[in-house]
Amino acid sequence: MASNKKILLLGKIDHAHSQWSSLDDIAETIVPKARDRAEFIEECKSGAFDDVFCAYRTLASEAITGRIDEELVSVLPKSLKFLCHNGSGYDQIDPEACTRHDIRVSNVPTAVDDATADVNLFLIIGALRNFNQGMVQLREGNWLNGVPLGHDPEGKTLGVLGLGGIGRALKKRTDAFDMKVIYHNRKRLSPDLENGAEYVSFGDLLSKSDVISLNLPLNSATRHIISTQEFAKMKDGVVIVNTARGAVMDEDALVQALASGKVRSCGLDVFEEEPKVHPGLLSNPSVMLIPHMGTHTYETRTAMECWVIDNLRSAISMGKLKSPIPEQTGM
Numbered sequence: 001m002a003s004n005k006k007i008l009l010l011g012k013i014d015h016a017h018s019q020w021s022s023l024d025d026i027a028e029t030i031v032p033k034a035r036d037r038a039e040f041i042e043e044c045k046s047g048a049f050d051d052v053f054c055a056y057r058t059l060a061s062e063a064i065t066g067r068i069d070e071e072l073v074s075v076l077p078k079s080l081k082f083l084c085h086n087g088s089g090y091d092q093i094d095p096e097a098c099t100r101h102d103i104r105v106s107n108v109p110t111a112v113d114d115a116t117a118d119v120n121l122f123l124i125i126g127a128l129r130n131f132n133q134g135m136v137q138l139r140e141g142n143w144l145n146g147v148p149l150g151h152d153p154e155g156k157t158l159g160v161l162g163l164g165g166i167g168r169a170l171k172k173r174t175d176a177f178d179m180k181v182i183y184h185n186r187k188r189l190s191p192d193l194e195n196g197a198e199y200v201s202f203g204d205l206l207s208k209s210d211v212i213s214l215n216l217p218l219n220s221a222t223r224h225i226i227s228t229q230e231f232a233k234m235k236d237g238v239v240i241v242n243t244a245r246g247a248v249m250d251e252d253a254l255v256q257a258l259a260s261g262k263v264r265s266c267g268l269d270v271f272e273e274e275p276k277v278h279p280g281l282l283s284n285p286s287v288m289l290i291p292h293m294g295t296h297t298y299e300t301r302t303a304m305e306c307w308v309i310d311n312l313r314s315a316i317s318m319g320k321l322k323s324p325i326p327e328q329t330g331m
């Protein structure tokens with residue numbers, strides 16, 4: 001009988017324990033001892049991971065390995081063929097370095113969509129209705145104390161930058177609020193995926209939206225895609241929400257746009273340098289801020305772990321991934 005494949009576990013399994021154990025029939029798990037990047041690189045060089053075939057990786061494991069970049073990938077064993085990331089965003093992984101070293105990468109689309117879209121909607125409504133100000137005043141014993149009137153979502157134009165799975169799940173939700181949805185992607189979607197959303201240019205999305213939702217992945221092309229020049233093109237008093245990655249928006253420029261009133265309010269689940277939050281945001285009571293909780297539910301976190309386990313099983317038994325990252329599809 002062929003010997004079991006080895007899986008390198010970078011991070012830990014928090015929920016899908018029985019699904020993880022079900023891999024025992026086909027694989028054996030190796031857990032690194034390293035506590036930081038330098039130790040991890042040494043451990044790789046020591047041969048401790050030789051023969052490892054695939055890896056399970058969590059977002060939190062970055063605290064030990066750091067970014068999966070050329071330096072790191074070049075010390076990983078040549079036997080490592082698949083890197084299965086637990087998360088939708090994989091900006092901590094350099095896809096080109098992985099491709100150069102013949103490592104196939106997967107992420108977790110779909111399983112994250114509903115929970116993240118729920119947070120997205122919460123931020124939109126909260127930012128439109130000044131709920132953070134109301135909550136702060138109430139806790140200070142002041143009841144309403146001059147909290148300004150908010151705005152209804154009904155009839156407003158929502159511009160979705162990046163109409164992928166989360167953006168489409170958001171549209172389903174905002175349809176219930178009669179918001180008009182426009183979107184911009186690099187390529188126009190098919191009508192069934194658009195589902196009534198209107199495709200517009202990036203410039204039109206900026207200038208026509210009452211609310212802008214950032215739902216695009218972070219990569220070298222999208223870093224600071226929203227900065228001073230883009231804010232200047234937006235409607236006065238626009239509301240902007242971000243559940244994607246902090247660095248798709250220039251936080252300094254956002255703080256200035258909030259101070260000038262160009263941006264009336266914003267809702268953020270993600271920040272440029274997590275867990276640091278820009279002091280200009282922390283001190284602004286009109287903004288909704290939450291600490292990266294897009295997928296922070298038992299059901300979704302369990303489904304995400306199961307998704308990664310499915311990728312590992314597919315890699316081991318069929319030599320291919322269920323959800324390869326777009327940069328590597330067709331490889």
Ligand SMILES: O=CC(=O)O
Nearest residue numbers: 087088089112294
């Ligand atoms: O931020 C969460 C994810 O990338 O899944």
